[in-house]
Amino acid sequence: MEDTITPGVDSEVGPLRSVLLHRPGNELKRLTPRNNDQLLFDSIPWVDRAQQEHDAFAGVLKGRDVEVLLLADLLCESLRDARAHAAGVHAAVDDRRLGTELADSLRSHLSGLDAPVLGEVLMSGMTFEELPASEGASLVRKMHHPHDFAVDPLPNLLFTRDSSAWIGDRVAVSSLAMPARRRETALLDLIYAYHPRFQGTARAYGAHSAPVEGGDVLLLAPGVLAVGVGERTTAAGAESLARSVFADGLAHTVLAVPIVQTRATMHLDTVCTMVGPDSVVMYPLARDSLVAYTLRPGDNDTLRVDGPAPFLSAAAEAMGIDRLHVIDTGLDPVTAEREQWDDGNNTLALAPGVVVGYERNMETNARLEEAGIEVLRIAGSELGSGRGGPRCMSCPIARDPISPATH
Numbered sequence: 001m002e003d004t005i006t007p008g009v010d011s012e013v014g015p016l017r018s019v020l021l022h023r024p025g026n027e028l029k030r031l032t033p034r035n036n037d038q039l040l041f042d043s044i045p046w047v048d049r050a051q052q053e054h055d056a057f058a059g060v061l062k063g064r065d066v067e068v069l070l071l072a073d074l075l076c077e078s079l080r081d082a083r084a085h086a087a088g089v090h091a092a093v094d095d096r097r098l099g100t101e102l103a104d105s106l107r108s109h110l111s112g113l114d115a116p117v118l119g120e121v122l123m124s125g126m127t128f129e130e131l132p133a134s135e136g137a138s139l140v141r142k143m144h145h146p147h148d149f150a151v152d153p154l155p156n157l158l159f160t161r162d163s164s165a166w167i168g169d170r171v172a173v174s175s176l177a178m179p180a181r182r183r184e185t186a187l188l189d190l191i192y193a194y195h196p197r198f199q200g201t202a203r204a205y206g207a208h209s210a211p212v213e214g215g216d217v218l219l220l221a222p223g224v225l226a227v228g229v230g231e232r233t234t235a236a237g238a239e240s241l242a243r244s245v246f247a248d249g250l251a252h253t254v255l256a257v258p259i260v261q262t263r264a265t266m267h268l269d270t271v272c273t274m275v276g277p278d279s280v281v282m283y284p285l286a287r288d289s290l291v292a293y294t295l296r297p298g299d300n301d302t303l304r305v306d307g308p309a310p311f312l313s314a315a316a317e318a319m320g321i322d323r324l325h326v327i328d329t330g331l332d333p334v335t336a337e338r339e340q341w342d343d344g345n346n347t348l349a350l351a352p353g354v355v356v357g358y359e360r361n362m363e364t365n366a367r368l369e370e371a372g373i374e375v376l377r378i379a380g381s382e383l384g385s386g387r388g389g390p391r392c393m394s395c396p397i398a399r400d401p402i403s404p405a406t407h
């Protein structure tokens with residue numbers, strides 16, 4: 001086997017070596033004005049342009065020597081394993097929606113598909129009209145509109161940040177909160193279980209535990225996690241993630257950070273991302289209001305919960321630094337609000353002080369540059385229609401540790 005980069009991530013900003021992206025595909029073509037809200041998109045993206053924007057994003061990463069893995073490739077390679085193929089079929093067919101007759105015939109159809117064809121169905125779903133012609137006419141089939149989904153498409157696969165997250169040398173496959181994204185768990189689960197590249201990878205957390213999404217998890221420093229609790233990750237999710245990372249020795253402190261439960265702030269990384277070992281870009285309203293509960297291992301398997309205290313001071317204390325420096329999204333509140341909505345806060349660090357950001361967030365980018373941060377700008381007018389920026393669209397698989405010299 002060729003040399004592969006050893007997975008492992010212990011910070012938000014250590015030099016990025018390998019990352020998982022998803023080039024948007026046919027699943028985006030399923031979005032219509034009737035289903036876009038439910039499928040968590042704010043408008044109907046122009047798919048070709050979204051692909052060009054994504055190729056350019058991947059190009060920026062490759063240009064900085066980052067290995068880019070594409071989810072569709074990993075999925076199809078995994079599905080060549082018969083066990084993965086069976087798991088994929090199992091996850092695609094929902095008996096409650098289809099009824100036994102149709103579910104059985106769909107299962108047997110999918111079981112006979114080659115890996116790439118099954119992979120395509122798993123990502124972009126299947127309408128009733130696309131179901132193979134089957135003998136016994138099912139009532140379900142007759143009564144559904146031909147354009148209804150027999151297998152739901154997964155347009156949010158684009159946001160690889162949320163469906164899995166590496167913590168140290170382990171991967172946590174997320175338990176996603178929204179119905180439109182739940183099946184992503186099964187795909188990531190089978191990739192990490194069966195792709196040759198990830199053989200032997202240990203898991204953190206359990207894919208079927210209380211909801212935790214990767215967009216809510218920030219690796220503030222080795223051993224220190226912040227977990228947003230809001231529309232997606234629940235308090236129960238944060239608590240059980242904390243238990244699990246303490247038990248595995250992956251962290252000594254977890255900060256549970258309540259975030260406003262609105263679409264604009266669905267994850268912690270929509271209001272705050274790290275741009276250096278001790279600096280963040282942050283939405284001003286969040287800077288002034290975010291608090292954190294500090295969780296640490298207690299005696300006899302218990303959790304110690306302290307706080308709430310202001311987030312910035314709780315974070316600095318847990319990280320063992322004097323101060324967490326904040327770069328604001330914008331001085332003027334209206335610009336700040338607009339740029340927060342357009343993922344101005346959602347930067348992806350390629351190294352300490354080097355981040356990728358959407359070009360449209362001109363004020364935030366200018367402020368980052370004033371603070372000495374290099375901003376690699378990408379276009380995102382179409383990619384952003386699902387409300388996600390460079391951090392949401394990337395799942396780091398390997399980062400080098402931050403060297404002491406960069407502190």
Ligand SMILES: NC(=[NH2+])NCCC[C@H](N)C(=O)O
Nearest residue numbers: 040159215267386387388392
């Ligand atoms: N890490 C993030 N902020 N991800 C953004 C995900 C956006 C996606 N449409 C959703 O609503 O789930």
